[in-house]
Amino acid sequence: MLPTGDYRMDKSVRNIQMVDLISQYQKIKEEVDQKILEVVGSSRYIKGPYVETFEKNLAEYLGVKHVIGCANGTDALQVAMMALGLRPGDEVIVPGFTYVATAEVIALLGLTPIMVDVDPNTFNIDIRAMEQAITAQTRAIVPVHLFGQTARMDEILTCADKYGLYVIEDNAQAIGADFYSEIGLSGKTGTLGHVGCTSFFPSKNLGCYGDGGAMFTNDDEIAAKLKMVANHGQSRRYYHDVVGVNSRLDAIQAAVLDIKLRYLDQYSEARRNAATIYDKGFKDVAQLETPFRAKHSTHVFHQYVMKVKNGKRDELVNYLKEKGIPAMIYYPVPLDEQQAFRPYADRNSSMPVTKKLCEEVIALPMHTELDSDIQSYIISEVINFFNS
Ligand SMILES: *Cc1c(COP(=O)(O)O)cnc(C)c1O
Secondary structure, eight states: OOOOGGGOOOOOOOOSOOOOOHHHHHHHHHHHHHHHHHHHHHOBSSSHHHHHHHHHHHHHHHOOHHHHESHHHHHHHHHOOOOOOOTTTOOOEEEEESSSSHHHHHTTTTTTEEEOOOTTOOOSHHHHHHHHHHOEEEEEEEOOOGGOOOOOOHHHHHHHHHTEEEEEEEOOTTOEEEOTTTTTTTEEESSSSSEEEEOOOTSSSSSSOOEEEEEEEEEHHEEEEHHHHBBBTTEEEEEEESSSOOOOOHHHHHHHHHHHHHHHHHHHHHHHHHHHHHHHHTTTTEEEEEOOOOTTTTTOOOSSSEEEEEEHHHHHHHHHHTOOOOOSSSOOGGGSSSSGGGGGGGGGGGOOOHHHHHHHHHEEOOOOOOOHHHHHHHHHHHHHHOOO
């Protein structure tokens, strides 16, 4: 039997999850089920109208000229780097505090990942460290809009302009977030750089029921290359201009995403409301630092990540686990200290902020279906931990 996702039925049996995709599905079940059957009945499983409609609607929502679906967020980053013509030996700057995918594809393509430190408040790439890492070999910067808040795209783009670099936004965690700046630049995350990349992994803010991803760009030429690389390097069927890959968003996922896109702003709002409830609940806990809200960005809270300032982060995680409350650590190890990236270690600058964050951060349950009962329980148990 499926779990119902209804915690209110029995308060003694709290089934609290980091992400509750079942309750979210229940609310849109009818339209989703009907649409999936329609796609299956149409036999238009690869490319075709369902994918095109979703790409068009997402482009409209984001205010970007081109959206190109692909198989997942990691592929989106890889295809972007291939389409921009990055070559072995080229250096690509990434934050040291991110999910592995961002740096993985750089290494996979024979490019050199250069990891730099992040801002202690926003957790996003540190602009000064980024600029200091630029060399004659640098070709691109990959800012990650971590946990749902945008990196300083104005400063990043100004710097990239100055040195002639590409900016590839890793927007896997911030779809729907808005960037603003005093210099007038504004827009949705993922639409400001040369290419934006996103993931539709089920637990992302706009998630499908399997794997999926997309790339965004306002540049017609880059869009044509992205399409070509993702489609076996062909611009015309059976004529292959470059070595490409096979990376497609399938029609069933696109149809699901097209429905969920209509709720995305509502979902973001639900996440923000839940974050505000946590913020209020923890405001008197001196050992905790709740998430920073940058002026230059809305926050879509892919994750609610706090800092535990008294060195007891791991104890808190274990305590919560005993109380039936899941908590996660995003991320426990700085990228440069991962075994896989040791070969590049001597190229990286020191990353004291990243190191410290890896010891202090804790992510609490965050999703669109959190109710106040659950949040009150979580908040009271966190407070109990610090009072005991
Ligand atoms: C999820 C994620 C990815 C990768 O997306 P997949 O669809 O899982 O390949 C890349 N970067 C970041 C920051 C992510 O959170």
